[in-house]
Amino acid sequence: MSAPVAAPGTPPLGSTSSGTGPPNGPAALGSIRGGAVGDRIYRWTITGFALCVPLLLALIALELGSAAWPAFRRFGLGFLAESHWDAVNGRFGAGPAIFGTVVSSIIALLVATPLAIGAAIFLSEFAPSWLRQPVAFLVDLLAAIPSVVYGLWGIFVLVPLLRTHVMPFLSNTLRLGGTPLFSGPAYGPSMLAAGLILAVMILPYISAVSREVLLAVPRSQREAALALGATRWEMIWDAVLPYARSGIVGGVILGLGRALGETMAVTMVIGNRAEISASLFAPGYTMASLIANEFSEATNELHLSALMAVGATLFAITLVVSAIARWLVWRVSREAGT
């Protein structure tokens, strides 16, 4: 393994030594012991690059915070709970957008989580070896499709399908039309459409993390369960899944982070209306789609600042969510890895 890796690395040892010339003999020791100017410059350079990461994050926080400040000063923290978003009369509240973000993400998680974990179990436990690679590749490919292409598919396939088949089926055939969740006319662009398209988009993330975590569960765990007489499913349910639980939860939260901030596909299918409705058939807004939809049409400073405040809120929420997810996944990989 190391031979082919070493091969491309070896030539420069000899060939470049004539350049600046690594010193020969005892003088070399001096340069290795940290006296060399080059080492110090190199160290400062890469430290500088490394510092770019926290600085960039701080800069984003600062820019968003200062742009959002006028809106927060005007409306206070009540901005987050206020349910009116009325650009014409200058009343701004992030309520509808936060509500829409939460609801569409919940739908996405409810649909995607069982499917993603099921697919991960299939890939790690049951798939015949010839099928394992192609299916894993296809699931990974799902993550590579640009958001705007999902949106295109949503507009021309998913939304018409919902309008003509799924929504009438839910409200008429299943007689759920009377319940608040499925009431109202079936336009097509709706919270339901946004949730479903998000589900498809976060599937590969949850599935990939779950698969990795499941593969990290020790063999002995499985063998012990089988030796006790468990069926294959009982082995997974009682021995493998509990062991992998916090890692899978981390994957789900990672997916949640993606769903919360997903913009284009949601903007294209959610209908973009700043109202809070219990019905999944009603159009709505998410924080991201609100920004995408109104930002370039913002009429005055306050409107712009309110949109920035929505952005800053989204920034803060995803910051917390992804920190939790990383912490969970990191904890599992530390336990399993070493």
Next chain:
Amino acid sequence: MTAASRGGLRRSHPSGVQRAFAARTGRTLGRRRVVNGAMIALTYLAAALTTLPLIFILALLVEKGASSIRPHFFTSLPVPVGEVGGGMANAIVGTLILIATAAAIGLPVGIGAGLYVAEYGRSRLATAVRFLSDVLNGLPSIVIGIFAWQFLVRPIGHFSALSGGVALGAMMIPLVTRTTEEMIRLVPTSLNEAALALGYSRWRTSLAVVLRTALPGIVTGALVAVARIAGETAPLLFTAFGNQFWSVRLTEPIAALPLQIFTYAISPYDDWHAQAWAGALVLIALVLVISLVARFVTRARFGAAAD
């Protein structure tokens, strides 16, 4: 089931309790088997349902997009509604320019930060950078977009390709940092030590030996990052902004494939919808080609070590 009935046969006079127990064991074992079979079947179904959307989407893209892909699609500019023909030449070139700008920012910073994290892995800054680059990676692209608007577009006063490139570059940094770190960790320490023992200074060891050995992996990571940002739309909405005309200047608004697809998709015209499908097919092809090249680079240079 069989175990239970055999147990029942061996004793000549099973008591009522024993018979009931045997029957219950048989029943529960049967139920356990049914549950087992059903749940395994469900995981098959889940895997099928997970891969189906991809197949549907790709098939539809080819079906709807291929008919609009003509040579002029790649060579001509967009035309107004109602006129025949028209293409996305400016958007394709614009996307390539945006990718190049983003790479010019994201690659050096990402690789440099990755080098630092790999070499000074135990320092407090390295731990922070590793964690924060994951956090940065999790930020919604629209947030990066409005940040770039506030940071570059607002002070300058107009949209520009440069601000779009900066937004995409910011998204590349965490991706490149993490893959660079992982690839450098794969380089055997013995190689590092050999170079140092030969009298190489640290910086030359890092650049000429370690970085060079890890290069194929880093190239793969860079390509994956490029594939990921190539299709991004949200960060470009308020930065690169889009342009119906030919422009290759960094200081002016520039067209981009994802933006063009978005504009056409939400328009009410059938001609433009057809163009949107064609654009999406080209975009997907671009992303897939980059991803496949990335895989190929890893395979070719690293051989079996990558798998």
